[in-house]
Amino acid sequence: MTEAASEREKSIRRVRRFYEISAQREWERLEHPTQGALEFAINKAWIKKFLPGSGSRILDIGGGPGRYSIWLAAQGYCVTLGDLSPDLLAIAREKTDEQEVELEQLVEANAVDLSIFTDNSFDAVLCLGPMYHLLEESDRQAVAGELIRVLKPGGHAFVAFLNHLQALRAAVNQDIPFFTPYTFDIVKRWHYDHVMDFPVAGIFSPAWVVHPRDVPPLMERRGFRTVELVSSQSLAGDVQAHLALFAERQPELYKWVLDELVELANDPTIIGSAWHLLYIGEKP
Numbered sequence: 001m002t003e004a005a006s007e008r009e010k011s012i013r014r015v016r017r018f019y020e021i022s023a024q025r026e027w028e029r030l031e032h033p034t035q036g037a038l039e040f041a042i043n044k045a046w047i048k049k050f051l052p053g054s055g056s057r058i059l060d061i062g063g064g065p066g067r068y069s070i071w072l073a074a075q076g077y078c079v080t081l082g083d084l085s086p087d088l089l090a091i092a093r094e095k096t097d098e099q100e101v102e103l104e105q106l107v108e109a110n111a112v113d114l115s116i117f118t119d120n121s122f123d124a125v126l127c128l129g130p131m132y133h134l135l136e137e138s139d140r141q142a143v144a145g146e147l148i149r150v151l152k153p154g155g156h157a158f159v160a161f162l163n164h165l166q167a168l169r170a171a172v173n174q175d176i177p178f179f180t181p182y183t184f185d186i187v188k189r190w191h192y193d194h195v196m197d198f199p200v201a202g203i204f205s206p207a208w209v210v211h212p213r214d215v216p217p218l219m220e221r222r223g224f225r226t227v228e229l230v231s232s233q234s235l236a237g238d239v240q241a242h243l244a245l246f247a248e249r250q251p252e253l254y255k256w257v258l259d260e261l262v263e264l265a266n267d268p269t270i271i272g273s274a275w276h277l278l279y280i281g282e283k284p
């Protein structure tokens with residue numbers, strides 16, 4: 001086995017192992033008021049702006065437990081959910097049954113090699129997760145190449161990235177004290193080498209983090225036309241707990257605030273404070 005192939009195998013095992021122990025948490029994440037609810041609301045609002053007509057085919061690769069697939073299928077899209085993790089696919093199966101939503105396909109698939117799908121076969125593609133699990137640049141390039149290959153011309157890809165500029169902010173966040181003087185080397189590796197790993201198993205699988213300015217060139221190299229780069233937390237990443245309380249206490253005002261957060265999410269001065277970045281690109 002070549003070194004690249006063995007690295008790829010390791011990466012697959014790492015991802016599967018991580019989601020084996022955190023599958024249920026991954027399903028709950030996008031509803032959790034301080035972990036993913038804001039990201040889910042902002043991503044859905046931006047994805048919606050570029051969705052094709054109802055009935056079109058959408059691939060959700062790295063779709064995990066299926067939150068986005070279920071949301072899309074419920075609107076009448078023909079959704080294929082692909083993921084590396086058998087444990088997350090099992091949850092997706094259970095949740096689609098529970099919610100009486102039908103997916104076109106639910107398959108084990110690796111974003112690096114989508115050869116099970118033909119060229120130009122999807123009207124839109126979501127890839128919300130695989131990029132930051134890949135530590136090798138050649139693998140990330142392979143994903144961008146596969147996304148554009150399976151998309152029809154004029155179709156959009158929605159791709160998530162983790163923001164490298166979060167490292168120092170997270171390091172001093174005393175609400176989640178992962179980082180102490182004893183784990184200073186980890187912060188430095190995150191900050192300087194763009195690799196985020198953790199001293200304790202189960203927090204997150206080792207991840208690649210990227211400076212926002214480097215996202216469009218990565219995708220454009222494979223032929224995408226950049227349409228938008230969005231902060232999935234808009235400018236409110238650090239105040240999500242307050243935002244959740246505000247939503248409970250002032251639901252009418254919250255609706256207005258959320259609409260404004262959505263509209264501000266692609267402001268170039270705000271993208272740097274994103275936790276997650278949502279790239280939107282078109283296949284010419």
Ligand SMILES: C[S@@+](CC[C@H](N)C(=O)[O-])C[C@H]1O[C@@H](n2cnc3c(N)ncnc32)[C@H](O)[C@@H]1O
Pocket residue numbers: 015019026030061062063064065066067068082083084085088109110111112127128129130131133
């Ligand atoms: C943080 S989760 C996000 C799940 C879902 N997209 C969401 O936003 O709720 C990342 C997902 O990417 C999947 N994944 C990671 N690397 C992958 C790869 N190379 N191919 C396919 N799926 C992958 C994981 O198994 C996991 O389901």
